[in-house]
Amino acid sequence: MSADERVIRALPKVVLHDHLDGGVRPATVLEIADEIGHELPVDGADRTAEGLATWFRQSADSGSLERYLETFAHTVGVMQTASALRRVARESVLDLARDGVVYAESRYAPEQHLEAGLTLDRVVEEVDAGFREGEEEAAAEGHPIVVRGLLTAMRHAAKSREIAELAVRYRDRGVAGFDIAGAEAGHPPSRHLDAFEYLRRENAHFTIHAGEAFGLPSIWEALQWCGADRLGHGVRIVDDIGFGGGTVTDDPLGANAAVLQDPSQLRLGRLAAYVRDTRVPLEMCPHSNVQTGAAPSIAAHPITLLTRLRYRVTLNTDNRLMSDTSMTKEMHALVTEAGWDLADLRWVTTNAMKSAFLPFDERLELIEGTIKPAYATAAPA
Ligand SMILES: O=c1[nH]cnc2c1ncn2[C@H]1C[C@H](O)[C@@H](CO)O1
Numbered sequence: 001m002s003a004d005e006r007v008i009r010a011l012p013k014v015v016l017h018d019h020l021d022g023g024v025r026p027a028t029v030l031e032i033a034d035e036i037g038h039e040l041p042v043d044g045a046d047r048t049a050e051g052l053a054t055w056f057r058q059s060a061d062s063g064s065l066e067r068y069l070e071t072f073a074h075t076v077g078v079m080q081t082a083s084a085l086r087r088v089a090r091e092s093v094l095d096l097a098r099d100g101v102v103y104a105e106s107r108y109a110p111e112q113h114l115e116a117g118l119t120l121d122r123v124v125e126e127v128d129a130g131f132r133e134g135e136e137e138a139a140a141e142g143h144p145i146v147v148r149g150l151l152t153a154m155r156h157a158a159k160s161r162e163i164a165e166l167a168v169r170y171r172d173r174g175v176a177g178f179d180i181a182g183a184e185a186g187h188p189p190s191r192h193l194d195a196f197e198y199l200r201r202e203n204a205h206f207t208i209h210a211g212e213a214f215g216l217p218s219i220w221e222a223l224q225w226c227g228a229d230r231l232g233h234g235v236r237i238v239d240d241i242g243f244g245g246g247t248v249t250d251d252p253l254g255a256n257a258a259v260l261q262d263p264s265q266l267r268l269g270r271l272a273a274y275v276r277d278t279r280v281p282l283e284m285c286p287h288s289n290v291q292t293g294a295a296p297s298i299a300a301h302p303i304t305l306l307t308r309l310r311y312r313v314t315l316n317t318d319n320r321l322m323s324d325t326s327m328t329k330e331m332h333a334l335v336t337e338a339g340w341d342l343a344d345l346r347w348v349t350t351n352a353m354k355s356a357f358l359p360f361d362e363r364l365e366l367i368e369g370t371i372k373p374a375y376a377t378a379a380p381a
């Protein structure tokens with residue numbers, strides 16, 4: 001780890017978009033698979049934690065969201081029992097806390113964990129118990145962290161209303177909100193309007209994966225039909241930002257350079273302007289987007305341009321296992337490959353804390369009591 005990386009690791013971080021089933025330790029996948037007889041895609045000399053970690057990263061590196069999502073069969077497959085769910089939740093909190101994360105929203109789809117006979121309620125209770133154990137152990141290690149769950153419904157399935165009701169039922173027991181995820185093309189969020197309308201009537205919070213593998217119509221539906229509080233990814237909003245003879249999407253590096261010299265060279269379309277004007281939080285996940293082909297590289301990832309244009313940008317991991325990443329790695333890559341500095345890191349961290357589905361007073365306490373003082377004394381990244 002370089003000196004810069006050490007400085008970054010010590011900074012307080014906030015992650016709003018981290019999938020529980022996308023951050024399982026490889027050694028844990030291996031151990032539980034052996035216990036329950038789940039068949040893994042590695043064998044022989046590759047049947048080790050390192051071999052499995054490599055398999056996940058390489059298989060996720062295909063340039064397609066659909067193929068990326070196929071790898072989850074081997075994490076979801078080992079997360080079917082009470083003890084496995086509790087263990088994975090606990091370990092994920094410890095891993096985040098050791099990386100300097102002080103507030104995390106961890107999401108998972110309860111409907112995917114029913115194969116061994118658990119009920120939806122039991123799944124949520126076991127995961128929450130794991131989160132609380134993790135919080136206690138992390139605090140004892142000197143890494144205090146606050147963790148909340150987000151319940152995801154899979155967009156190709158028909159359980160969203162049921163999962164929305166589950167999220168409301170557990171809102172005072174560790175669950176902060178709701179999400180929909182899964183393959184985006186062909187599965188518009190407006191199919192789940194019933195769930196979103198129910199959540200709005202209940203004054204509940206939700207985010208929607210939109211504008212990742214599919215473009216502006218998906219973002220527009222998520223905001224204007226469904227009423228999402230935040231966008232998961234939202235990276236394709238740059239399709240609605242004009243630059244030169246086309247859009248930022250055609251020339252992201254040129255647009256990055258241009259915005260530093262003269263931001264008026266960029267023309268915001270109606271939707272891009274709406275997202276900025278109304279401060280819609282964007283849960284951006286650079287490494288995941290490079291893997292699924294939603295962005296060409298870290299240097300050319302729209303997160304830099306959108307930060308310069310002062311969108312409400314947040315930085316996230318998405319899937320630590322599949323992307324072999326962490327908050328420290330995401331931050332470090334932006335510093336070394338996209339010209340970010342400490343002020344940018346503080347900006348996205350504060351943005352994330354402001355956008356969390358946590359009560360206002362608790363958000364404020366973390367910003368004033370933890371985030372601001374630490375960045376004020378940190379050495380430059
Ligand atoms: O980046 C993503 N886009 C859409 N769906 C995703 C992404 N990462 C994970 N998922 C899916 C696969 C998981 O099984 C599910 C719940 O965490 O969410």
Ligand SMILES: [Zn+2]
Nearest residue numbers: 181209232318
């Ligand atoms: Zn995601």
